[in-house]
Amino acid sequence: MKVTDKDVAYVADLANLELTEEERARMLRDLNSILEYIERLSELETDKVAPMAQVSDRYGVDESRQGSERFAYAIREDVKDGLRKSLPHEDAMKNAPDTDGTFFEVPKVIER
Amino acid sequence: MSALTIDDLRSAVAEGSKTATALAGDFYTRIRQEDPEIGAFLTLCEERALAQAGRIDAMVAEGKPLPPLAGVPVAIKDVMVTKGVRTTAGSKILDNFIPPYDCTAVARLEAAGAVILGKLNCDEFAMGSSTENSAYHAVHNPRDKSRVPGGSSGGSAAAVAAEMAIATLGSDTGGSIRQPASFCGVVGLKPTYGRVSRYGLIAFASSLDHIGPFAKTVKEVALVLRTIAGRDPMDSTSADVPVPDYVAELDKPVKGLRVGVAKEYFGDGLDPEVRAAVEAAIQKLAELGCEVVPVSLPHTEYAIPTYYIVATAEASSNLARFDGVRYGFRAKSTTLSEMYRLSRDSGFGMEVKRRIMLGTYALSAGYYDAYYLKAQKVRALLTRDFDEAFKKVDVIAAPTCPTPAFRLGEKVNDPLAMYLADIYTVTANLAGIPGISIPCGENHEKLPIGLQVFARHFDEATLLRVAHAYERSSLVAGR
Numbered sequence: 001m002k003v004t005d006k007d008v009a010y011v012a013d014l015a016n017l018e019l020t021e022e023e024r025a026r027m028l029r030d031l032n033s034i035l036e037y038i039e040r041l042s043e044l045e046t047d048k049v050a051p052m053a054q055v056s057d058r059y060g061v062d063e064s065r066q067g068s069e070r071f072a073y074a075i076r077e078d079v080k081d082g083l084r085k086s087l088p089h090e091d092a093m094k095n096a097p098d099t100d101g102t103f104f105e106v107p108k109v110i111e112r
Numbered sequence: 113m114s115a116l117t118i119d120d121l122r123s124a125v126a127e128g129s130k131t132a133t134a135l136a137g138d139f140y141t142r143i144r145q146e147d148p149e150i151g152a153f154l155t156l157c158e159e160r161a162l163a164q165a166g167r168i169d170a171m172v173a174e175g176k177p178l179p180p181l182a183g184v185p186v187a188i189k190d191v192m193v194t195k196g197v198r199t200t201a202g203s204k205i206l207d208n209f210i211p212p213y214d215c216t217a218v219a220r221l222e223a224a225g226a227v228i229l230g231k232l233n234c235d236e237f238a239m240g241s242s243t244e245n246s247a248y249h250a251v252h253n254p255r256d257k258s259r260v261p262g263g264s265s266g267g268s269a270a271a272v273a274a275e276m277a278i279a280t281l282g283s284d285t286g287g288s289i290r291q292p293a294s295f296c297g298v299v300g301l302k303p304t305y306g307r308v309s310r311y312g313l314i315a316f317a318s319s320l321d322h323i324g325p326f327a328k329t330v331k332e333v334a335l336v337l338r339t340i341a342g343r344d345p346m347d348s349t350s351a352d353v354p355v356p357d358y359v360a361e362l363d364k365p366v367k368g369l370r371v372g373v374a375k376e377y378f379g380d381g382l383d384p385e386v387r388a389a390v391e392a393a394i395q396k397l398a399e400l401g402c403e404v405v406p407v408s409l410p411h412t413e414y415a416i417p418t419y420y421i422v423a424t425a426e427a428s429s430n431l432a433r434f435d436g437v438r439y440g441f442r443a444k445s446t447t448l449s450e451m452y453r454l455s456r457d458s459g460f461g462m463e464v465k466r467r468i469m470l471g472t473y474a475l476s477a478g479y480y481d482a483y484y485l486k487a488q489k490v491r492a493l494l495t496r497d498f499d500e501a502f503k504k505v506d507v508i509a510a511p512t513c514p515t516p517a518f519r520l521g522e523k524v525n526d527p528l529a530m531y532l533a534d535i536y537t538v539t540a541n542l543a544g545i546p547g548i549s550i551p552c553g554e555n556h557e558k559l560p561i562g563l564q565v566f567a568r569h570f571d572e573a574t575l576l577r578v579a580h581a582y583e584r585s586s587l588v589a590g591r
Contacts (some may be wrong), residue, residue: 003473007473008469010476011469011472011473011476012469012475013473014472015428015468015469016432016435016449016452016453016456016462017453017456017465017468017469018454018456018457019465019519020455021456021461026462027465027466027469028279028525030466031469031470031473032587033303033527033528034420034470034528034531035312035470035473036557037416037417037528038417038420038421038483039417040413040414041414041417041421041486041490042417042482042486042490042492043416044411044488045495046490046493049489049490049492049493050487050489051488051489051491051492051494052488052489052491052492052495053319053488054305054318055305055306055318055319055350055495055543055544056305056306056348056349056544057320057568071526073352074348074349087212087213091212092212092438093211094210094436095208095209095210095438095439095440096439097436097437097440097442098263098442098445099443104437104438106437106448106451107445107446107447107448107450107451108446108447108448109448
């Protein structure tokens with residue numbers, strides 16, 4: 001068993017999940033079984049392999065430039081000269097669970 | 113309505129033998145008859161559909177030139193946002209969510225004249241391979257209602273199979289278009305990463321998520337792809353690569369094309385009837401003049417573990433936005449921290465929580481190198497496998513899934529067994545190459561079997577051409 005009860009509690013905390021006792025027990029079992037399967041990746045020698053985060057840097061990238069300039073192709077026409085129009089405030093608030101009409105309201109953040 | 117194609121319907125509307133409004137009405141009648149036993153739809157948007165149909169009918173009346181999909185009834189997986197139409201991602205956490213904007217792919221379909229009938233059921237946040245993880249209800253496979261339609265785009269495949277829509281959109285993060293297409297006996301395409309904008313697709317794993325079409329035939333899939341593909345300034349990962357006329361290229365000859373066959377896709381666990389059907393399909397391609405060439409994709413066995421690290425890590429980050437603050441479900445609570453936890457706890461289903469936990473674990477201090485970084489490196493090796501193979505061949509043919517559709521409930525308590533249903537599909541997502549599933553026969557229980565074809569990045573034209581040639585030859589043989 002790689003993952004312990006303590007790990008489950010710690011990770012649930014990081015993920016902002018509470019989880020019932022039953023869910024924690026099931027999570028412990030499932031995570032261990034999945035991680036055991038995933039363990040086979042360690043068979044591969046990868047010291048000299050560069051990590052690949054995504055595939056979209058396979059095209060359009062200007063290798064002659066430095067840093068973020070390499071990705072100039074991705075710069076949006078509509079933001080080159082300043083901010084684009086955003087969603088109207090009223091539309092952005094329409095799905096709010098709780099609002100005073102201007103702001104999203106949430107329970108008290110700072111305890112006195 | 114059986115065997116109607118996009119071309120038939122558009123012609124009927126253009127010639128005035130059927131109004132777009134009446135056509136939409138026919139499909140809603142069919143949905144009301146068929147869907148109670150299938151469960152493909154989560155939301156119908158009749159008002160929006162009839163408004164669009166009315167616009168098309170007005171164009172016909174005024175003799176204006178009609179767009180390519182004028183009046184064609186389509187439906188959309190409920191992970192793509194639709195302005196003013198409830199969008200749930202199959203989750204209770206978005207039960208009441210009414211998006212304020214349209215997904216680019218949806219907007220492009222509508223701009224091309226398509227009539228959007230409604231939103232389709234799926235696994236919650238597209239996480240699953242059977243659509244049993246929908247927070248609403250399961251989907252039954254129209255070909256055998258005791259079986260799953262596959263997933264996560266199970267509603268999208270079932271709606272086409274049951275002729276409740278002519279074409280649908282789905283999303284594919286690890287096989288979620290191709291696997292249900294295979295299980296339901298329809299055509300499903302996952303394009304190249306960057307070919308179709310993801311703007312308005314509710315994110316599961318951003319580097320693996322793709323939008324793509326389902327339809328009964330390759331030509332219709334090509335038509336829909338032509339409509340939704342191309343650069344979109346709202347998605348910086350959408351590629352500025354020209355979109356060919358996929359439909360016009362379909363009839364180019366396939367003679368002389370090299371079709372790769374990798375032994376790694378025909379190993380243990382492959383159902384003998386699936387193997388026989390896929391081998392017969394490859395033989396058919398050889399008869400059509402393609403050259404069958406053995407290739408090797410040596411890291412294939414590492415694809416599922418790599419996928420489940422990368423996908424869950426990205427998911428744990430993407431799903432952090434569901435916190436009950438700005439939209440979606442909010443649990444009653446007295447502190448902010450309690451609000452986050454209780455909202456997520458009651459809003460998310462078990463599989464979503466399981467993946468958030470796995471992804472958070474893989475990214476957490478002390479485990480990042482062993483899991484996430486390791487998976488990124490193996491991802492590079494898996495991609496290199498395809499790069500090497502495509503130096504020798506133009507396309508690669510394989511089974512879409514190791515088995516035909518399994519029974520509802522069969523794998524629901526064994527997450528690992530469910531993950532292995534994606535064994536032949538996940539690698540294309542990790543490498544970003546296009547893949548299609550087309551029907552290639554049935555097993556002894558009349559369950560459909562899917563042939564999968566992969567091609568090089570942005571070479572959907574060749575992919576579709578090979579699929580079309582096979583489809584035509586198998587139709588001739590079957591009739």
